[in-house]
Every structure is written in C-alpha cells, then in structure tokens.
Amino acid sequence: MRRLPELPEVETVRAGLAPALTNAVIKSVEIFDVRSLKRHQAGPADFVQTLIGARILAVVRRGKFLWLPLQLAGDTNPAATSLALVGHLGMSGQMLLRLPGAEPDKCNRVTMVVEAAGPAQLSSGDAFSGGGFAAGELIEFRFIDQRIFGSLAIDRLINTTDARPGGFQAEFAAGASLGLGDSGSTDASRLWWLNRLPETAAHISRDALDPDFDVKALVKRLSTKQTGIKRALLDQQLISGVGNIYADEALWATKLHYDQTAATVSSAKVKELFENVVNILRAAVAQGGTSFDDQYKNVNGESGYFSVSLNAYGQTGQPCKRCGTHIKREQWANRGSHFCPRCQKVKS
DNA sequence: CAGAGCTCCTGAGCGC
DNA sequence: TGCGCTCAGGAGCTCT
Numbered sequence: 001m002r003r004l005p006e007l008p009e010v011e012t013v014r015a016g017l018a019p020a021l022t023n024a025v026i027k028s029v030e031i032f033d034v035r036s037l038k039r040h041q042a043g044p045a046d047f048v049q050t051l052i053g054a055r056i057l058a059v060v061r062r063g064k065f066l067w068l069p070l071q072l073a074g075d076t077n078p079a080a081t082s083l084a085l086v087g088h089l090g091m092s093g094q095m096l097l098r099l100p101g102a103e104p105d106k107c108n109r110v111t112m113v114v115e116a117a118g119p120a121q122l123s124s125g126d127a128f129s130g131g132g133f134a135a136g137e138l139i140e141f142r143f144i145d146q147r148i149f150g151s152l153a154i155d156r157l158i159n160t161t162d163a164r165p166g167g168f169q170a171e172f173a174a175g176a177s178l179g180l181g182d183s184g185s186t187d188a189s190r191l192w193w194l195n196r197l198p199e200t201a202a203h204i205s206r207d208a209l210d211p212d213f214d215v216k217a218l219v220k221r222l223s224t225k226q227t228g229i230k231r232a233l234l235d236q237q238l239i240s241g242v243g244n245i246y247a248d249e250a251l252w253a254t255k256l257h258y259d260q261t262a263a264t265v266s267s268a269k270v271k272e273l274f275e276n277v278v279n280i281l282r283a284a285v286a287q288g289g290t291s292f293d294d295q296y297k298n299v300n301g302e303s304g305y306f307s308v309s310l311n312a313y314g315q316t317g318q319p320c321k322r323c324g325t326h327i328k329r330e331q332w333a334n335r336g337s338h339f340c341p342r343c344q345k346v347k348s
Numbered sequence: 349c350a351g352a353g354c355t356c357c358t359g360a361g362c363g364c
Numbered sequence: 365t366g367c368g369c370t371c372a373g374g375a376g377c378t379c380t
Contacts, residue, residue: 004373035357064374091357091373107359147357149374227351236375244373334353335373 005089007207007241008284010064013095015170015288018059020097020133021068021141023117026051029110036109036145039086039153039200050154051085051112057193062167063207063240064088066095069157069193079192082157086198090149098140110143110152157196164212166197207241208277209285219270225262230337232262233277242277245313246284248338250277252312257346258337264347312338 005013029048031037040047053073060067068085071078087095096105100113118135133139143152160166206213218239225232232238233247242250251258253276256265265273311321316329320340328341 006374038356088374090375092359145357146359147372149357225350231351234374333373334355336371 004091004243004245005064005093006243006246006284007063007209007281008246008288010061010066010089010241011168011209011285012288013089014059014061014066014168017066017095017097017141018170020116020139021056021059021114024056024114024139025117026054026056026112026114027138028052028113030112031110033109033148035148036143036151037153039088039151042154047152047154050083056085056114057190058169060084060167060169060193060197062197062201062210063204063236064243065167065198065201065204065240067155067157067167067198067201069196070154079189082193082196083154084157084193084198086153086155086200087143088150090145090147090151092146093150094142094144096142096144098142100138100140102140105142105144107144107146108142109145109148112141114139114141153200155198155200157193158199158202160195160197162212163195165194168207168210169194204236204240205238208239208274208281209241213239215271215274218274219267222262222265222270223267227262228259229256229262229265229273230258231333233273239274239277241281244335245310246277246280248313249280249311251344252339253280255343257344258332258339260346312340314338 029051031044031048034044037044037047050072051070055071057069057071057078060069066087066089068087069078070081070083070085072081072083075081087093089095092107098105116133116135116137116139118133118137143150157166205218221238222229222232225238230247230251233242233250234244248258250273254269254273256269256273312327315327315338318327319325320327320343323340323342325340325342327338329336329338331337
C-alpha cells in the first residue's frame with residue numbers, strides 16, 4: 001500500500017537526504033510545473049535565482065515540514081539573511097536523489113542539481129559521511145508530486161519562542177547540550193539555524209517526537225476543545241506530524257471514537273493517546289530506517305513502510321485484532337475514518 | 349475566536 | 365479497448 005507522507009515518512013526522507021545534501025552547493029534549478037512553487041510568493045524566477053550557488057547547511061524537520069537552511073552565494077553572514085528552502089510533501093510528494101542522466105520520473109515538478117560536499121569538506125564534529133557521494137559529485141534532487149498539494153518555497157527563518165531547536169536534525173538533536181550553543185565558538189556560528197524555523201511553519205506545534213513537546217499544554221488545550229478528538233489530533237497547531245493514517249491507528253489503540261468531543265476525554269486518556277501516538281510514530285520511523293541501504297541514492301519515502309502492520313486504517317471489513325468485530329469506515333470531514341464499532345464508542 | 353466546511357489536484361482503479 | 369466516473373486527503377482559506 002502506498003503510504004501518505006506523515007511524520008515517519010517525512011523523517012525517512014529527511015534522514016535519506018541529510019547525508020547527501022548537507023554542505024552541498026546548488027548548481028542549477030529547473031522548474032517543470034510552477035504550481036509546485038505556489039507557496040513561494042516572489043515567483044519562480046526569484047526562486048531559481050536565489051538558490052543558484054547556495055550552500056545547503058542542514059536538513060531539518062518539524063512534523064511534516066522539511067527545510068534546508070541556506071547560505072546564499074556570496075553571503076558571508078547567513079545568520080542575518082536567515083533563509084531556508086522549505087518543502088512540504090502534501091498528499092503525494094516525494095523527494096528523490098538521482099544521478100544525472102537517470103531515467104525521468106513521472107510527475108517530476110522541480111529538479112535541482114547539487115554538487116556534493118563529500119566527506120573532506122565536513123568538519124570533524126559532523127556525523128555525516130557525505131552520503132556515499134564524493135566531493136564534487138553531481139546529484140539530482142527531484143521533487144515529485146502527483147497531486148500538487150505539496151510545495152517548495154524559500155522562506156525566512158525566525159527564532160523559536162523558547163530558544164530551543166526549531167526542528168529535528170538527527171546529528172545536532174542534542175547540539176545545545178553538547179556545548180554547541182556556546183556563543184563564541186565556531187560551531188555555534190555554523191549552527192545559527194538551530195533554534196530557528198520557517199515563518200510559514202512557525203504556527204504549528206512541536207511534533208509528537210520532539211523532546212521539547214509540551215504534553216501538559218496539550219492536555220490543557222484539549223480540555224476546552226469542543227471539536228472531535230480526531231479533528232484535534234489532525235490539528236497541526238495542537239500536535240504536529242499526525243495525519244489520517246496514524247490518527248486512526250492511535251485512536252484505535254486508545255479505544256477512542258473519532259467523534260468523541262475532545263473536552264470530554266479525561267486527562268489520563270489524553271496522556272494515553274499521546275503515548276500511543278508517540279509509540280506508533282516511533283515504530284513507523286524505525287521501520288522506515290530498515291531499508292537504509294537504498295536511501296542515499298534513492299530517497300523515496302516509501303522504503304520499508306509496507307512492513308508496518310495497521311490495525312484500523314484501510315482495514316475496512318477486517319476483524320478487529322482485539323475483539324473480532326469488523327472494522328468500519330465512515331465518511332468524515334472529506335476523508336475516511338476507520339474504527340472498531342465495538343472498541344471505539346462515543347461516550348457521554 | 350472557535351469550529352466546520354470548502355478547495356486545491358490528478359493518476360489509479362473500476363464498471364460498463 | 366476505451367471511456368468516464370470515483371476516490372484519496374494536508375493545510376490554508378473562508379464562511380458562520
């Protein structure tokens with residue numbers, strides 16, 4: 001089954017891109033469909049012009065948003081410029097790495113050719129190997145998107161309100177605690193982007209796997225929400241990274257009906273729901289990491305996921321793994337909701 | 349302001 | 365074989 005990109009899929013993409021793209025320099029950009037740049041306000045020409053010659057400093061993620069902090073061509077103070085290439089996969093987006101001359105991909109909307117930094121240009125503090133690419137080797141980064149719900153855009157990075165990392169970047173996830181936050185050090189100035197995030201993603205909550213996620217705040221906010229618990233779970237401003245698939249899975253695991261009013265769910269139950277979200281996302285991320293071999297040169301966001309078993313989503317008519325009742329699918333908010341009619345009932 | 353609903357989009361899959 | 369219909373939903377926007 002083809003998986004829609006939720007947090008684990010986006011994390012798989014991030015982990016695959018990071019070794020190859022970190023410190024790589026953008027050599028050329030080709031736009032095949034301008035609709036994929038709809039979030040870039042300044043237009044396609046500006047998009048291309050800004051990116052040419054820029055160095056990609058990292059590959060960072062919060063929820064389903066990915067961004068690449070940039071050092072523009074000739075810019076000696078990227079901390080002041082503070083721009084990033086922001087990507088969202090929407091419903092059907094993919095980010096693939098190809099060698100130049102590779103077969104064309106269907107629905108290829110944007111291609112960037114980058115020059116790999118290779119291991120030699122990375123400082124000793126970096127965990128990257130260069131992604132298997134030699135310094136100077138050219139790589140094609142392809143943005144594929146059938147339904148064009150996803151997008152690429154250049155956006156300003158702004159400071160996080162809590163001075164904590166703006167998103168997840170494996171190698172620097174514990175950067176601050178490693179002393180990299182020291183303001184005079186070379187590393188600190190290199191990591192100017194660490195505690196920033198794109199303006200267009202600043203309104204979304206930290207994601208469920210973020211160590212700085214505030215569970216107490218979630219419990220408090222849900223306690224007054226008059227909307228269904230699933231709608232709340234999909235609200236990226238309350239908790240980010242969860243989409244329709246993992247929402248159904250987490251609700252099944254917690255025995256909650258999708259339309260149960262959020263405010264009527266007890267604090268204990270909300271905490272249980274959050275723990276289930278975390279466990280399900282972690283398991284999916286782990287599965288995505290199993291096919292690591294292919295990821296350097298074939299980042300496709302689908303690797304490994306076929307092996308993750310689902311208990312609710314897409315299981316219409318199948319027996320519930322707890323009680324044997326047939327899983328039901330109901331039309332809900334322009335989507336489908338899968339649940340066990342016996343285990344998951346609305347409680348008043 | 350909060351919450352519900354609408355809209356963007358197109359290939360795959362299916363029925364006739 | 366070929367045509368036309370239906371389905372999938374993330375997130376931002378627009379209503380009420």
